[in-house]
Each structure stands twice: as C-alpha cells, then as structure tokens.
Amino acid sequence: MKKTFPWQAILLFFLAALPRVEAQEVGFASYYHHRFHGRLTASGERHDKNELTAAHRTYPFGTYLLVTNLENLRRVVVRVTDRGPHRRNRLIDLSEAAARELKFRKRGLAKVRIEEVPAGIDLRALDLLYPQLPGLDTEGLRIKVPMRIGY
Numbered sequence: 001m002k003k004t005f006p007w008q009a010i011l012l013f014f015l016a017a018l019p020r021v022e023a024q025e026v027g028f029a030s031y032y033h034h035r036f037h038g039r040l041t042a043s044g045e046r047h048d049k050n051e052l053t054a055a056h057r058t059y060p061f062g063t064y065l066l067v068t069n070l071e072n073l074r075r076v077v078v079r080v081t082d083r084g085p086h087r088r089n090r091l092i093d094l095s096e097a098a099a100r101e102l103k104f105r106k107r108g109l110a111k112v113r114i115e116e117v118p119a120g121i122d123l124r125a126l127d128l129l130y131p132q133l134p135g136l137d138t139e140g141l142r143i144k145v146p147m148r149i150g151y
Contacts, residue, residue, distance in 0.1 A: 027091025029067065029112040031099035041082035048095070055082035055093040056114075064117040067094065069102040069110050076101045077117060 037049040043061040047053070054065060063080045078098050085093040092114055096105065104110035 024113055024115050025091055026070070026111070026113045028089060029069075029092045029094055029099075029102075029104070029110050030085060030087070030090050030108060031094045031096055031105065034096060037096075043081045045081050047082065050097050051095055052076055052078045052098045052101070053081045053095045054078040054098065055084035056080050056091075057083060057085075059116065065092075066115045066117050067092065067098065067102065068113045068115075069104060070113055071110060072103055074102045 032047065032049065032055075034049055036047050039047050041047050041053075041055070054067070056063075056065070059065065059080045061080055064077055065080060066075060066077050068075045076098050078094060082093070085091075090109075092112065094102070099105040099110075102110060102112070
C-alpha cells in the first residue's frame with residue numbers, strides 16, 4: 001500500500017479549489033451604446049451601463065464570464081443578462097462600465113478572450129489569485145467583479 005504524504009493532500013486540496021476553465025472563446029467585443037441604458041434586456045432586467053454585464057448568444061442568463069482584453073491583459077468578470085451581439089463578427093457585447101475597465105471604450109472594439117467562471121466558486125476568491133503586490137502596480141491586471149453579484 002502506497003503512503004500519501006500530507007503535502008500531497010494539501011496540494012490536491014488547493015488544486016481542487018482553483019477555478020476551472022470550462023470553455024474559452026476568442027473574438028471581438030463591443031459595448032452597449034448609452035441609449036440602451038434603462039431598457040429591458042432579454043432576461044427581463046433593466047440594462048444599467050454602470051454594472052458589469054454582458055450580452056452573449058449562447059451562455060445562460062446569470063452566467064459569470066471572465067473577459068480578458070488581449071491587447072492590454074486587463075480582466076473583468078461580467079454577468080450575462082442579454083442576448084447578442086447582433087453583428088456577425090462580434091463575440092460579446094459588454095456594458096459601458098466593463099468596456100471602461102478593459103480600456104477599450106474610446107475605440108469601441110477590442111479582441112478579447114472569454115472564459116466561463118464555474119458556478120460553485122465564490123467570486124470574492126478570485127482576488128486571492130491576483131493579490132496586490134507591494135512596489136508593483138498590478139491594479140490594472142486585477143479582476144473586477146460584478147457590482148451586483150447576489151450572494
């Protein structure tokens with residue numbers, strides 16, 4: 001019978017706690033124009049340009065997605081609340097707040113990677129994976145989580 005060392009058990013525990021990437025997609029993201037602020041989305045919620053939300057064609061409503069701007073590596077977690085985008089070459093539509101966090105609001109388009117955040121993870125734990133390091137400016141690389149998470 002093979003012995004299991006305590007450090008192996010601890011390592012397995014921490015590896016199991018890490019967020020697993022279910023799927024990845026790479027494409028172009030755009031953002032909602034301010035004229036959509038206050039309108040009803042496909043999920044029945046009112047669109048708020050100041051919340052971190054998104055529109056995707058296939059992910060279920062309420063799914064959290066980690067969106068990474070591939071040009072500057074900024075990341076944000078958004079919640080799917082709408083269907084779209086309605087342009088063929090676009091992967092996802094983001095709220096204005098999410099576009100601001102990813103630093104592509106002025107350009108209007110950005111190449112992004114989206115990954116589904118598993119439902120069982122507490123989004124506050126993502127901050128532990130990207131800690132603030134003294135003497136190193138990592139604020140732009142830290143993940144921003146949705147304002148209305150619904151704990």
